[in-house]
Amino acid sequence: MTSMLGAGSADSPEPPAEDDLPALDKEAFVCPRCGVYAHQHWQILGVGEGEVVEVPGRHSYRSMWKEARCSRCSKPSVWRRDQMIYPLARLGAQPHADMPDEVRRLYDEASTVAAVSRRAGAALARAMVERLIKVLDPRAPKGAKLDTRIDRIRGRVSTPLGEMLEVVRYLGNKMLHVEEPDKLG
Template sequence: MSQPDGKPAQGKKSFYCPHCGVLAQQSDSRLVKEGTGTVLTSRSRRDPRSIAQWSFSRCGVCENIAVWHDNQMIYPTASTLPGPHEDMPPEALQLYSEAAAVFPHSRRAAAALARGALERLLRHAGVEGRDLSELIVNTESEVPWALFQLLTSLRVLGNSTLHDEQGAPELVAVYLDEDDAEIAETIITVVNEACEALIAVPKRAERIYNAIPKAKRDYVEGQVDGVRKLAAAAAEHAEPEASAS
């Protein structure tokens, strides 16, 4: 499933602000020659007085600016992480957006924020558990094993980077390695993967399944119920035999 195109880019009318992490409207200004000096203007980038493609975007929410040159964000350092999944619930979206915004500046803070986003996401998806560890364990039958491993890695990392690096020193070292950003990005964006598996796919599946005529659905569901009853009866019959042996 494609993600909303909120990646920051020079001249875009809206993107995820690198300061506050919110998908916000951006006002664009450019440096142009004015007499013997330079001024900011909201004129088009095609203005012949524009100075070497320098521009400034101002966030409509936090009002902080980003500085651009030749389609590259110079300040602040742009996040390489994708925006939140389009089906991510608001309570998780806020923390994930903040994690993506802070990622270039503090991977430790990004891990802690992403961990919080994951916990909120799992609770919204109806997963039960007293804490994040139990929540993740209870997803094991619903997600691929590789995704389960990454969810666990994010949980451990979120704890270790801020509280107890001795708990998972190798994981922390790999995550903080500046020469291997792909590993760090994979761990943080697992929140999007969880949203896809636990919220987006079931929602799409239900919509598609409900397009099947009701009589056909009832027939299939009746078959499923019959198989379940047979399995339950077999299990009940096996218990006395196991006790006797």
């Protein structure tokens, strides 16, 4: 997937431009189901016939749900207001084939929720790193904190990877500690 971030050339397909990404009511975008830039047929998902739901004797409610159906693969994406709800966007690369199952579950959960909540994604990514390092370094003292555990394996990983582990640890901690209101002003 790293090639997606690089500049396009005559030999490789251009990565999707910002303008081609899915957004509410766009006539065409890169389909999240088939990956092809295609026209989208928008339709309001209401209750019954139309977009307005009438509750007798009370208000009427406008449906906030829509679907966009791809002209290429005929599959829908589902939207609530301006947010795509299905399929869920996923951040990050696919997990490595050697990743242990218990770690992979946390990694998958982190990459799925990160699109909706950066805080939740960061907290889960930290939990995933901790789980992974426990597998890689079973001789670490049982109650060791994560910074100690990262220091212990630093010699076994590249310098950038060691730094990245430290960043994930730091951000994961920070996201879980919401600041006191008097510190926000």
